Amino acid sequence: MTYVLVYVDDLIITSSDSDFITTFIHTLDQQFSLKDLGSLNYFLGIEVSLTSNGIILSQGRYIRDLLRRTNKADAKPISSPTELGLRRILSGDPLPDAHLYRSVVGALQYVTITRPEISYAVNRVWQFMQSPTIAHWSTIKRILRYLKGSIHDSLLLRPMSDSSLVAFSDAGWISDLDDSRSQDGFALFYRGNLISWSSRKQKVVARSSTEAEYRALAFATTELIWVQQLISELRAPLTAPPIVLCDNLSAQFLSRNPVIHQRSKHICLDYQFIREIGEDQSLVVRYVSSQNQIADIFTKVVGTSRFLNLRSKLMVHS
Template sequence: MSTVRVLLSVAVNHNWSLFQMDVKNAFLHGDLEEEVYMKLPPGHPQESEVNKVCRLHKAIYRLKQSPRAWYSKLSSVLEAAGFKRSHDDSSLFVRSGSNGKLIVLIYVDDLIITGDNIEEIATLKSSLHQQFAIKDLGTLKYFLGIEMATSAKGLFLNQRKYVLDLLEEAHMLDCKAALTPFVSKLQLDDSSELLSNPSVYQRMVGKLIYLTITRPDIAYSVSLISQFMHSPTLLHWEIVKRILRYLKGSIGRGLLLKNHGSNHIMAYTDADWAGNALDRKSTTGFCMFVGGNLVTWKSKKQTVIARSSAEAEYRAMAATACELIWLKRLLADLGYIDNEPMSLFCDNQAAMHIASNPVFHERTKHIEVDCHYIRAQVQSKVINPIYTRSHDQLADLFTKALDSTHLQRLLSKLGSINPLDPA
């Protein structure tokens, strides 16, 4: 989904039109390379002959090879048409030439097509129609449960219908709305009573994870409750209901992608040192912008216990650096190479000094070698660390629970808006 948001941001920044196509019975188009046999289907005239089977030449549904066979078939058609597969996301295909740039993004049987030449897009659509039973859905409006609305302000992404269905399933359509997804002073413990039926909790948390595609405001809370999928307690279920109450008050909130006329990459990174009261591990949080639009974010508990806040922030910087390099390569596959260093905003000067100066042996010798990846990127001028005040740290949203005023201020800077809010 990060690739989808990156592509949408690039398209908005270049005023490209976005189109969607859907392949009918996609898996039936795949050619099988292996010998696969199946029992005679019910109603076949020779079904009574138990020694006879059918050999499959094409893939069918419920066959484990079907997804791979379909992808192989579609990718071979696109490559024959002059497209090159991205090395950093195998679902992305790009064709550049004298007739302009054309991009196709695949998600199983759904295709997003965009580029700077409408005639080339029409030609590609016609070619795909000849190869597959495919339906042209026109301008991109609804993709994988994400509603997309284009206006003079930009492209607005939201999951309003998904939220309403979620509230209806939980029987909370008439609940009282909450201002924040998490109580800021709530401390988790393991003394609460276990849920008798954890499957309800697991299903609801799984759906909330999918909702974070367009809702960075619940990323931290959902990351927290997803750590207790195997043994949820009544306290964890109360947190789930608190998130649902917050969603009730912000049903239409989503991401607004604007045309900033840029492809520059920048990121904010932060860490909450020893914030987990159960195991004293820190939480990494980061958010990244491509062309001024939020495209990817993460809230994740670190795997080891940090001995200082500087170490926790340094580990967060290293994780962010990996994502930044991936974004840079992805943009390069799209044909946009930015030679300027990527901006990395951090509010911990000690971590920034460690990233820039290799002589802090005593302070960093206990940190694993992989964390020093960020230092190599800084020294090669691929990444430029920039100090930002804690008050302006956008990644705060992904490391801790915030009060409603602070939450709303950060969300507005991230481009997350609710059209239903009063002006």
């Protein structure tokens, strides 16, 4: 079994047969001018380390460059990227250098590849790309100060015999008091490793927490199905149906209820989508307590102690 990952002119090649890798590279080199850099240790700004515990992905070098570019290399570190009571800032003095703001937000989005715990904070500042203010820039500086204090943190991928595919789905109802929109997010684990996640604002106003949670459930389910198909194409089939965990009992009951009623008629498409998948038993929706809801970190501002606890569950470690 051989996999080749191609991004423009950069390639990662891995195989169950090490001799085949050598032959494959030699064959490619006869057609194209290649440079073999040996074992994987750096790819598109991502540092890769192989240890006895698994594969460690980090972006320490990339973060250092970002801190130097924003004059935050000597900033005072803090323990979380957001603060409680954070609200959207709709007015204020415009930022003189809007181009710098957009550039830094774009760089922070790239950092989320190995630092998923800042996804919620980055999504918040991304919402003001068009007309950033000085206050918005202060929010970015807090994220940079957090990265300064956790520059050595990285994402761990461990070898596991368990082939389960589990998604945590969550929504923060009316998380934005200025426009009453909700925030949804998910964390998707394959073999106990975080492989996909998201934090985004919902496009429409949810009229109840159940509606917000159910829309988040549909979004997480869509990603889970795509990942399931990808895993199948890679010839690593699952031994059990994927599981989606949500902390809203009403949303869970709604996924099993065959009757469309007053509470669900305005989310009819999402309703039918999840119910159809559940009926053929290709997906299982289960309840998880709010205390064990890992996706909380993608949907709302949490206290520092809980933030650090959820970060460790994402397998982000120093």
